[in-house]
Amino acid sequence: MVYCxxxxxxxxxxxxKKLDDLxxxxxxRGFIFQSSDIYGGLASCYxxxxxxxxxxxxxxxxxxKSVVQTRDDMVGLDCSILMHPMVWKASGHVDxxxxxxxxxxxxxxxxxxxxxxxxxxxxxxxxxxxxxxMAKDGLNDKVCPKCGTTGQFTxxxxxxxxxxxxxxxxxxxxxxxxxRPETAQGIFTNFSNVLNTTRLKxxxxxxxxxxxxxxxxxxxxxxxxxxxFEQMEIEFFCVPGTDEQWWEHWKNERMKWYLDLxxxxxxxRFRPHADDELAHYAKACVDIEYLFPFGQGxxxxxxxxxxxxxxxxxxxxxxxxxxxxxxxxxxxxxxxxLVDEPDDWSKGPLSYFDDExxxxxxxxxxxxxxxxxxxxxxxxxxxxxxxxxxxEKRNLLRFHPSLAPIKAAVFPLVKKDGMPEKARTIYNExxxxxxxxxxxxxxxxxxxxxxxxxxxxxxxTVDGQTAEDNTVTIRDRDSMEQTRxxxxxxxxxxxxxxxx
RNA sequence: GCGGGCGUAGCUCAGUGGUAGAGCGUCACGUUGCCAACGUGAAUGUCGUGAGUUCAAGUCUCAUCGCCCGCUCCA
Numbered sequence: 001m002v003y004c005x006x007x008x009x010x011x012x013x014x015x016x017k018k019l020d021d022l023x024x025x026x027x028x029r030g031f032i033f034q035s036s037d038i039y040g041g042l043a044s045c046y047x048x049x050x051x052x053x054x055x056x057x058x059x060x061x062x063x064x065k066s067v068v069q070t071r072d073d074m075v076g077l078d079c080s081i082l083m084h085p086m087v088w089k090a091s092g093h094v095d096x097x098x099x100x101x102x103x104x105x106x107x108x109x110x111x112x113x114x115x116x117x118x119x120x121x122x123x124x125x126x127x128x129x130x131x132x133x134m135a136k137d138g139l140n141d142k143v144c145p146k147c148g149t150t151g152q153f154t155x156x157x158x159x160x161x162x163x164x165x166x167x168x169x170x171x172x173x174x175x176x177x178x179x180r181p182e183t184a185q186g187i188f189t190n191f192s193n194v195l196n197t198t199r200l201k202x203x204x205x206x207x208x209x210x211x212x213x214x215x216x217x218x219x220x221x222x223x224x225x226x227x228x229f230e231q232m233e234i235e236f237f238c239v240p241g242t243d244e245q246w247w248e249h250w251k252n253e254r255m256k257w258y259l260d261l262x263x264x265x266x267x268x269r270f271r272p273h274a275d276d277e278l279a280h281y282a283k284a285c286v287d288i289e290y291l292f293p294f295g296q297g298x299x300x301x302x303x304x305x306x307x308x309x310x311x312x313x314x315x316x317x318x319x320x321x322x323x324x325x326x327x328x329x330x331x332x333x334x335x336x337x338l339v340d341e342p343d344d345w346s347k348g349p350l351s352y353f354d355d356e357x358x359x360x361x362x363x364x365x366x367x368x369x370x371x372x373x374x375x376x377x378x379x380x381x382x383x384x385x386x387x388x389x390x391x392e393k394r395n396l397l398r399f400h401p402s403l404a405p406i407k408a409a410v411f412p413l414v415k416k417d418g419m420p421e422k423a424r425t426i427y428n429e430x431x432x433x434x435x436x437x438x439x440x441x442x443x444x445x446x447x448x449x450x451x452x453x454x455x456x457x458x459x460x461t462v463d464g465q466t467a468e469d470n471t472v473t474i475r476d477r478d479s480m481e482q483t484r485x486x487x488x489x490x491x492x493x494x495x496x497x498x499x500x
Numbered sequence: 501g502c503g504g505g506c507g508u509a510g511c512u513c514a515g516u517g518g519u520a521g522a523g524c525g526u527c528a529c530g531u532u533g534c535c536a537a538c539g540u541g542a543a544u545g546u547c548g549u550g551a552g553u554u555c556a557a558g559u560c561u562c563a564u565c566g567c568c569c570g571c572u573c574c575a
Contacts, residue, residue, distance in 0.1 A: 013553060023568085027513055028510070028525085033549045034566075040548055040549060040566060041566045041567080043565085043567090092575075095575095101556085161575075181575090214575095217501080217573045217574070218501075220574085221568085222567090222568090389536095390535085392536070393536090397501095413533060413534065414531095414532055415532085442536090442537095443534090443537055443538090444532095444533085446537085447535090448534080448535050449535065450536080452535095452536095464533065475535080
């Protein structure tokens with residue numbers, strides 16, 4: 001009858017059927033608000049409210065603890081959002097994030113030019129030659145994937161997928177810079193810094209959590225795909241040849257993380273990328289997907305685990321050597337080509353010297369890259385439940401204790417006989433160890449239900465018996481059952497149950 | 501960007517050209533003896549925004565912003 005996040009016991013209650021119900025709850029309880037709400041909102045931007053910010057922080061902390069604090073082979077990093085524009089040239093984003101899109105005049109469907117199927121040639125519309133792709137003639141033999149009409153396309157138009165801004169207050173003398181479209185590149189550019197300061201040896205990884213920005217063509221479904229979003233990324237550097245086993249390692253580690261935090265197994269799956277779907281840098285990639293309640297139910301990516309090989313470090317070696325060219329081109333990043341890779345690239349400035357094999361090489365990289373916001377959405381969706389209790393509906397969020405925004409709420413049963421004072425004393429002690437909440441207003445039943453909707457695992461109630469034997473009741477969110485415990489043992493009991 | 505739906509109190513929604521509403525929630529006081537109790541009272545509205553038509557617009561028209569669904573897109 002009772003669902004248990006530890007044993008994955010059967011869930012009797014109704015789960016979330018449509019996103020709307022969750023959106024309403026998020027607003028009602030202060031998890032997530034529309035950005036700039038009083039101005040009519042700004043599309044696909046969201047703000048995290050009092051409960052949401054706690055949940056989001058808990059998600060990030062759980063990740064950090066899992067991949068950094070409890071491992072010997074991982075360290076953390078926090079890079080700036082603005083980076084040297086040539087970073088994005090080297091990574092390929094400046095070129096690849098300027099997609100060309102053409103619109104079918106017949107059905108108004110927009111399609112990426114390089115995705116259009118034609119009669120012949122496969123690479124003519126590749127990004128390296130935007131001018132060639134721009135030629136409208138090149139689309140005359142292309143077929144619209146929607147309506148099947150041939151050659152009825154508008155001029156290809158470039159889509160800028162990176163946010164641009166200027167650095168320097170003097171507009172005439174300012175430089176175009178980009179808001180990072182991923183946190184990964186900050187890790188690559190600090191690879192040698194970390195190597196030189198930590199005495200780490202391969203294999204080791206660097207983790208980072210932070211905001212990234214992408215001008216997505218379309219956004220989707222509440223906080224699932226937004227243009228400003230937060231990432232949790234790992235770049236795990238390993239000896240070439242061991243990359244496949246480390247890829248397997250991280251695949252399993254990351255899936256386990258979601259399961260350990262209470263997401264139901266049947267709502268998670270791996271989805272390997274097909275060869276033609278792989279990004280330009282990747283040798284292999286698998287997504288961890290969650291069954292979201294968009295529409296009729298939709299498997300969508302939570303996280304991708306990619307084998308990036310030695311692509312990025314090699315690219316940055318080229319980028320480093322292209323800086324002179326960049327100055328010569330008047331700091332025009334788009335017009336500065338990367339210099340060619342020398343023959344001895346494996347001994348370059350971002351290479352690694354292996355003491356055991358006495359060899360120098362560029363490490364391979366496994367990248368588990370997760371979206372904080374969409375992960376949070378998955379935790380919310382999976383925790384959402386509606387139950388019927390004595391003919392009344394009970395809404396609750398069955399968060400794993402370590403994710404719950406509030407760990408414990410403390411109530412006096414009624415507002416008299418010294419109960420509020422005792423309850424406050426308990427509250428003041430608990431709040432030093434974890435987020436706690438005090439409430440004395442209205443009927444105790446109502447207070448319990450309010451905490452159910454916030455996902456608070458435990459409610460502690462001071463009642464008439466407390467004055468006699470110093471015991472209080474602990475009410476469990478999921479089972480609604482109460483147990484009595486001595487106040488002296490309360491903190492220890494809760495810390496054990498909460499894993500804190 | 502296309503097509504469909506929607507936007508009225510914190511939430512869910514009613515209101516088809518003539519005084520801005522309900523339920524729930526919130527707050528105060530009273531009551532209280534463990535699951536959204538009860539009584540009394542109270543606060544809360546740019547009717548998404550801006551124009552237009554009209555004696556009169558939440559209601560009709562146009563534009564615009566936002567959300568949901570389906571496409572498209574998601575290196």
